[in-house]
Amino acid sequence: MSKARKSVLCWVALxxxxxxxxxxxxxxxxxxxxxxxxxxxFHRSWLxxxxxxxxxxELFVDRNFGRALVNSLTISVGATxxxxxxxxxxxxxxxxxxxxxxxxxxxxxxxxxxISPIVLIIGLFRMFAYFGLINSLMSxxxxxxxFFMAFAVWMLRSYFATIPKDLEEAAWIDGAGRFSAxxxxxxxxxxxxxVVTAIFTFVNSWNEYxxxxxxxxxxxxxxxxxxxxxxxxxxxxxxxxxIMAATLIASVPVAIVFASIQxxxxxxxxxxxxx
Amino acid sequence: MAxxxxxxxxxxxxxxxxxxxxxxxxxxxxxxxxxxxxxCGKSTLLRMIAxxxxxxxxxxxxxxxxxxxxxxxxxxxAMVFQTYALYPHMxxxxxxxxxxxxxxxxxEQIERSVAxxxxxxxxxxxxxxxxxxxxxxxxxxxxxxxxMVREPRxxxxxEPLSNLDAKLRHHMRIxxxxxxxxxxxxxxxxxxxxxxxxxxxxxxxxMNRGKVEQIGTPLELFDRPANTFVAGFLGSPTINFAKxxxxxxxxxxxxxxxxxxxxLNGASDIAAQDVIAGxxxxxxxxxxxxxxxxxxxxxxxxxTGCETNVILDVGxxxxxxxxxxxxxxxxxxxxxxKFDPAHLHLFSASSQERILW
Numbered sequence: 001m002s003k004a005r006k007s008v009l010c011w012v013a014l015x016x017x018x019x020x021x022x023x024x025x026x027x028x029x030x031x032x033x034x035x036x037x038x039x040x041x042f043h044r045s046w047l048x049x050x051x052x053x054x055x056x057x058e059l060f061v062d063r064n065f066g067r068a069l070v071n072s073l074t075i076s077v078g079a080t081x082x083x084x085x086x087x088x089x090x091x092x093x094x095x096x097x098x099x100x101x102x103x104x105x106x107x108x109x110x111x112x113x114x115i116s117p118i119v120l121i122i123g124l125f126r127m128f129a130y131f132g133l134i135n136s137l138m139s140x141x142x143x144x145x146x147f148f149m150a151f152a153v154w155m156l157r158s159y160f161a162t163i164p165k166d167l168e169e170a171a172w173i174d175g176a177g178r179f180s181a182x183x184x185x186x187x188x189x190x191x192x193x194x195v196v197t198a199i200f201t202f203v204n205s206w207n208e209y210x211x212x213x214x215x216x217x218x219x220x221x222x223x224x225x226x227x228x229x230x231x232x233x234x235x236x237x238x239x240x241x242x243i244m245a246a247t248l249i250a251s252v253p254v255a256i257v258f259a260s261i262q263x264x265x266x267x268x269x270x271x272x273x274x275x
Numbered sequence: 276m277a278x279x280x281x282x283x284x285x286x287x288x289x290x291x292x293x294x295x296x297x298x299x300x301x302x303x304x305x306x307x308x309x310x311x312x313x314x315c316g317k318s319t320l321l322r323m324i325a326x327x328x329x330x331x332x333x334x335x336x337x338x339x340x341x342x343x344x345x346x347x348x349x350x351x352x353a354m355v356f357q358t359y360a361l362y363p364h365m366x367x368x369x370x371x372x373x374x375x376x377x378x379x380x381x382x383e384q385i386e387r388s389v390a391x392x393x394x395x396x397x398x399x400x401x402x403x404x405x406x407x408x409x410x411x412x413x414x415x416x417x418x419x420x421x422x423m424v425r426e427p428r429x430x431x432x433x434e435p436l437s438n439l440d441a442k443l444r445h446h447m448r449i450x451x452x453x454x455x456x457x458x459x460x461x462x463x464x465x466x467x468x469x470x471x472x473x474x475x476x477x478x479x480x481x482m483n484r485g486k487v488e489q490i491g492t493p494l495e496l497f498d499r500p501a502n503t504f505v506a507g508f509l510g511s512p513t514i515n516f517a518k519x520x521x522x523x524x525x526x527x528x529x530x531x532x533x534x535x536x537x538x539l540n541g542a543s544d545i546a547a548q549d550v551i552a553g554x555x556x557x558x559x560x561x562x563x564x565x566x567x568x569x570x571x572x573x574x575x576x577x578x579t580g581c582e583t584n585v586i587l588d589v590g591x592x593x594x595x596x597x598x599x600x601x602x603x604x605x606x607x608x609x610x611x612x613k614f615d616p617a618h619l620h621l622f623s624a625s626s627q628e629r630i631l632w
Contacts, residue, residue: 169327170360172347174374174421188364 031244055245068227076205079144091156109150144205159193224250277338277428284333294485310472311482353422354431361406368402371420392420429461503627515594523547549624556597558618567611
């Protein structure tokens with residue numbers, strides 16, 4: 001079979017799935033660019049009457065959505081940095097050092113992933129209330145990094161295991177201390193793995209809803225997903241034009257991040273998958 | 276440069292003993308090869324000297340100072356790994372300069388030293404390349420350069436040539452040997468290849484199952500192997516063994532099936548005993564059957580071009596005879612075998628140790 005025919009066949013086979021995946025995005029884009037009265041017209045059209053950006057203006061000026069984005073960004077970046085700061089040394093120790101109960105620990109990490117955060121939410125709320133951290137972005141940063149850390153450790157561990165130990169040993173013999181060899185030789189080599197893990201953590205944190213909703217009670221502290229959810233139920237009507245504009249904006253950072261590191265992502269995921 | 280002494284060095288992993296009471300004394304500027312079959316503990320021993328593996332018992336000292344508890348950073352040894360272990364994200368120049376950078380040398384100083392080493396190893400044109408853009412032989416040289424650049428007290432080599440093809444290996448062997456001559460550096464070289472051991476070493480340490488079997492110069496080991504293991508390990512094709520009986524006073528030796536009583540001029544205080552007799556393939560001559568009491572039946576003739584290997588059934592054993600003359604022999608043909616008794620090695624059948632006769 002020729003290469004062209006093969007690729008046409010592949011596209012035909014994939015197109016139903018492609019439609020399912022792309023339909024919500026197209027709806028989102030189309031709705032976000034329409035005016036309020038245009039959304040529920042009898043004759044539905046994909047293309048808006050005019051290229052209308054008023055929804056975005058309303059979102060940022062009247063609804064203070066920028067604030068929510070900043071909150072989300074602060075939390076996601078904070079949670080990513082904090083969980084990496086703990087997960088990198090943990091994964092390093094689990095792959096390179098003799099840790100008593102190594103396999104029990106790694107299994108435990110996996111088990112924590114089987115519990116939905118929503119089950120723990122009341123306990124978490126009481127704990128952060130005790131520490132006086134309710135309504136502080138810090139509480140969500142800590143909670144997110146705790147929850148996504150297990151995944152980060154797993155992911156990093158499988159990547160670290162692919163780095164030959166010889167390289168570090170060579171560095172030690174060349175005169176590098178343990179920490180210096182880690183920073184100068186080991187970290188640069190596992191950068192792809194670290195980047196992929198960071199992206200996953202960032203995206204997970206960016207999209208997380210339940211914990212942000214519970215721990216941040218003040219409107220000024222709301223994250224983007226929480227504020228979007230509030231757009232659906234706070235008024236007498238559901239403001240689809242605003243919701244779609246907001247989801248569009250909220251999905252942009254995630255899309256940019258994924259697109260820019262796609263090369264790393266495929267490499268990193270396959271490494272994690274095979275090993 | 277330095278001397279290295281191992282005294283009673285042992286290594287256990289739980290109940291498993293990897294190395295047992297190893298005693299080796301390596302002189303200044305000496306090139307010592309640790310050789311043995313895989314799993315004999317030679318690489319572990321090298322890693323222990325480097326400080327990469329803790330020592331269970333005994334002491335390792337460099338220039339008389341015990342280094343048991345010093346980390347690999349502080350022993351001032353350089354090591355060339357089997358995998359070369361070049362830093363993949365650094366260029367050749369950065370790889371070679373890395374040990375100096377760690378020491379805090381100035382950029383100019385590093386550049387000068389790297390240039391000097393690169394010219395010794397003919398790496399000038401490759402200084403800006405990353406390891407992935409280098410061939411196996413070039414990587415090997417970069418690894419050497421990284422070891423040489425800081426003028427360490429001793430070099431450790433862990434099977435550095437085993438990833439190269441036969442031709443390049445031969446070339447690198449000569450190059451390494453010349454390098455050792457010009458640097459005069461104490462070197463410990465691990466290999467499982469007896470040719471490398473024989474051609475490169477000042478002294479060879481033959482190891483087996485975590486124990487030192489014999490230490491000596493290549494020719495000492497070849498000519499007077501201390502036991503059947505060393506005799507069988509060195510030399511290609513392998514030495515021929517046959518069961519035999521040594522008479523009292525070591526006057527003669529009779530092969531098991533009685534076909535070859537051999538008059539020896541031995542020491543009189545040796546008791547009659549069962550022995551294992553060994554003769555190297557190069558020391559046997561093929562002669563007419565009527566002039567030789569020892570006979571063999573031809574199984575196979577291998578022509579390698581230069582030498583001819585004749586594989587024979589001798590009694591119950593299979594022997595190899597290597598000759599320079601091109602015999603026209605047919606399978607099943609009977610031939611006579613002759614050798615100088617001086618080339619006969621006798622080992623006790625019970626202890627496998629050499630009997631001095």
